Amino acid sequence: MTEHVPGVRSAAIGVFVGVGSRDEAPTLNGASHFLEHLLFKGTPTRSAMDISSALDAVGGEFNAYTAREYTCYHARVLDEDLPMAVDVLGDMLTASLITPEDVEAEREVILDEIAMHDDDPDDVVHNLFAAHAWAGSPLARPIAGTAESIRALTRAQVNRYYRGRYTAPAMTVAVAGNVQHADVVRLVKKAFARNDFLADVDAVPLPPRLATSPRATKPGDIRTTRPFEQVNLVLGMRGLTRSDQRRYALGVLNAAFGGGSSSRLFQEVRERRGLAYSVYSFATSYSDAGMVGVSVGSLPTKSGEVLEVVRDELARVVSSGLTQDELERGRGQMRGGLVLSLEDTGSRMTRLGEVELFQDRLLSLDEVLARLDAVTLEDVHTLAADLFNRPETLAVVGPEN
Template sequence: MVTEQVPGVRSAAVGVFCQVGSRDETPGLGGASHFLEHLLFKGTPTRSAMDVSAAFDEVGGEFNAYTAREYTCYHARVLDEDLPMALDVLGDMMTSSLVTADDVEAEREVILDEIAMHDDDPDDVVHNLFAATAWAGTPLARPIAGTAESITALTRTQINRYYRGRYTAERMVLAVAGSVDHDEVVERATKAFAGRGFLDRDVEPAGPRLAERPRPVRGGEARVARPFEQVSVVLGMRGLTRSDPRRHLLSVLNNALGGGPSSRLFQEVRERRGLAYSVYSFGLGYSDAGMVGVSAGCLPGKADELLRVVREQLALVAADGLAEEEVSRGKGQSRGGLVLSLEDTGARMTRLGEAMLFQPRLLSIDEVLGRIDAVTPGQVHDLARELYTRTPTLALVGPATP
């Protein structure tokens, strides 16, 4: 349990971070983590699904969940006086959800609709194709929501066994930020999570997921013909893990290269040549894997030129680095983005939870700002040369070409 007292606010954000996600599924359980996320809202022995929803609606609170590749998070944001209720409901859901056969069948249809919705989104399709290509043969290659085939095949017994086996105390972090008192949170959470003997076992926390070096990435090219209006492109290569000490340096590089309207890619691709409406660089980090790259969308006739310019700019940054003023803007974006995002108690809660899951220790905000301020153009050049000269992976989705 980790908390942060935020002066001057009247809200409290709480999240339960379960160290289980889509990469923890066997091939026969594809989409089980996301399926289970849906089902934990459906009721417990003492609360119906309506009771769970009404508890937050009647106090004007926010309540939701999401599934990622390495964890699942259930989160809420309420007035500080309503935090005991939020903890009680979350504890009940985490420890005592029913996962009934009727609910499994009802949610199965909802999730199939969700998969179909994502399949109509070019950005989702191309990024799923990119992951499937870059990490082919590993759990990271599979879509988080599963496939229509895997969701159709999952049984109530499989999902319930997954729930009981994976949602254990040693794999969970409770993070709370806002107008809170740590000792009070510990006391109330201990009671809230006491259902079904959840806290009876004397176990040590699983600890953060860490790795010495990122796993290999498979290079190559993958194209899928779809009747979209645009061609969606993702070009990337192996990057940094979540815990790599250079992740703050990568943030500066990423912002300067493709993080805003003044960035190198935006200026070269959109402003000077009009090749794309949207173009940006990205950095994905997991416990033992990472990717960096560029994502863009353009009209079919511009795809070849777009890729030529993107490859040219990556090669130039690798060879020559970025100008001092570009690095300065990248540092400013990293600093401002961090501080402005943490004006929200929900963002502070998420920062706490993710740090406990993936970092050797939680850095203070001042430490992070200090690391950003210390970045030099030479360091940015060294990292760009290391990353952008690696074997690339390319994914394209759009209209078929002759």
């Protein structure tokens, strides 16, 4: 997938592998993220230092991330350096060594990363929320794995996961910038031809992940004690899938309800009552699942009142929807955020890759803006009345009472 962006001298490339933490068996929890780290450690022709220095030497940006439904390896370089970036990524994706020494060294790095997230109240409460809301599903497990699962993973398991999952049909290469499609295809064919990676001439891309309805979520409360200064809570309900056509109305609703400093939640919880420093609503969507809700952190003495106010505001938007001014602000926030993000080649590249993985087709910018413009007060009110009336899942993390 490519997009020519006039007037820029850069190119952003991403290799999207259609495998993430939700594709792991329980005994492999964290394998996708572990593998993401290991692919930077070296190939038969490049050491870890060679991989890093190749991009550093031209001022390029180079990184990767693991999500629940895919893993992405990406770079952003001057247009003249794109052939090098494609070759490095192709080498990493098709010919990484996954040596026992690298596995043991990176195991310690990942354990440190997990410990770092365990010290972040926001990460802890969202992981707790997911664990309860999607209990029994791979979506419930943390993307990075747990300390126990990472210690138990062997080199053989990770290497087998690499060889079995990182196949040509599972990969989408997306490039945006000062590029021509035919040139990119030629570069990719050459870079990914190592180890007969493209030998299966009959291979076809895996179809996009699509679902007609979201999977069920588990309601109820879950609480855990941590020696934090604040109480952090997430209150949520079952939401929409990535492909649900109501996602445009949800975007407007989410922006107006809790997406910025002018939003209803921010104004009521922070500005008027001074109950919390950070409060926001969220809408998380996957191919066959979704959650909507509110995240907030407050002093322990104020947590009960914060939760009561949040529930009151949810009830108010269910009963009366948004005002016209709120609708316009929410729509404007969505429109502006989308257009401004697409001034960046990296954002355009990410959009290409994610659409190929999760949608039937790529909508033009004008089509997306038209769908946002078509959202009405009735659309938002109907959606809020549906979503925010669903059974609640509440996760709370904080000090002992």
